Amino acid sequence: HIIISRSPMLLARTRSSLLAQRPLSATAMRSLSTLLVGEHDGEKLTEGTLSAITAAKAFGPIEVLIGGPGSKAAADSACAVDGVGSVSYVDSDTLAHGVAEEWTPVILAAQKAGGHSHIVAASSAFSKSTLPRVAALLDVAQLSDVTEVKDASTFVRPMYAGNAMATVESTDAVKVITMRPTSFEKAATSGGGGAAPPPAG
Template sequence: MQRALCRAAQRSRSLSSSRRHASTLLVAEHDGTKLSEGTLAAITACAQMKPITLLVGGSAEMAATAAKADGVDAVQFVDNDALNHGVAEEWAPLVEGIAKTGFTHVVAGASSFSKGLFPRVSALLDVAQVSDIIGVKSEDTFVRPIYAGNALATVKSEDAIKVVTVRPTSFDKAAAEGGSAAVSAAAVDFSATGTTTWISEEVAKSDRPELASAKTVISGGRGLKTGDNFAMLDSLALKLNAAVGASRAAVDSGMCPNDMQVGQTGKVVAPDLYVAVGISGAIQHLAGMKDSKTIVAINKDPEAPIFQVADYGLVDDLFKAVPELESKLP
């Protein structure tokens, strides 16, 4: 009888906590000067889960910039160099500690940063993670793709603290200016764990748009045969002010670096125009680009699966078609 009463009391506390008014801790991703596109999209996604508190780590100066984002109610910052490079081992205990101060949701844009951080946060909080959502039905119900995007699942979380990542391409980006959130130092004791040491990073710089946020994307696949042939796409992209991506097959064969990969295990993009060159259209690749507004496919195989999702298809040798297409552009 005592055990039954204990279980009833625990269930009562659980239900009480699940009915708390929503309050969102949004973990900000930034480059030291501006918020990422994923964070701005997450602000929009959290409109039903206000108030929104943005957690900024590594730079007190960045907190003032983040406070200008439209839709943010408050900004908490932790000024510590250990947080500057997004090392998940340092971030996880910090996010866990702040999340327990009264937040019902912990949210971030789906990115390499959150993919490393949020599973750790979920484990520390002992809750399930809802990943890569593309829709918000209510404070506890979300829509996310499953089976490589071939089906959509509506997921209801009954956890007291909901840990959620947001697919950036599925939500409009909040304005980076126009807000006036209150800024304060996070009321937590934070000290670096020292378990992981940041050594260095190599960032590829380009005058072209970033792949994840570009309005036009040109991607190459195994049909290009060698990495040197990607120069054709670079030349075409220059005229279209486009980003250049690649299929997993092209990345796995060493033709281009991993950060160019588009697909379920790479970047998910939804540009106004997506041009697939020499890409067969494997399911995992389609999952990363089929939400593009207009899809153009160039492939010499008329049975290639890419043509099933393409708005326009050209069955031709890409080594002939791409140079001809470029010559027609101003």
């Protein structure tokens, strides 16, 4: 294994059902949770985000965080996605264009509020610009373009310009990960429940 080890708003929430990808002990479920930074088209989550949700089911309860114009409608839709435990959204024009400097404090605030062990997003231009900043401010390593989840700390990802696949173990307290969408099935868009409330603030 390659061991990676480094030293250590406006949010509205709603509840829906939770379905874990694999069995976890009660202790593990209490200590693991995911902040899933989602992307949407103003009405629903993108296909890449649905794939990232499937990958994140191994990490306990999933809170989906979305932002920008249309996020209220997308939040309503996200509540129904299988595996989603809660949805937070920030309906603000400042988040419309996926600017890393605008998104980073929102993500950090949500992670702190939820005490999440994992921050996950689909691999995209947005996540590639934003999550490295999040990881740097948390003083942890980022794992990019993960293609397989072995367990909550062990992942498979490409290395050497994609010429090799490596199994990587992270010992960071908070794991910041982008998932390759084509490596995971898209989460079903039904199976959850609940409606998103108006944004706080």
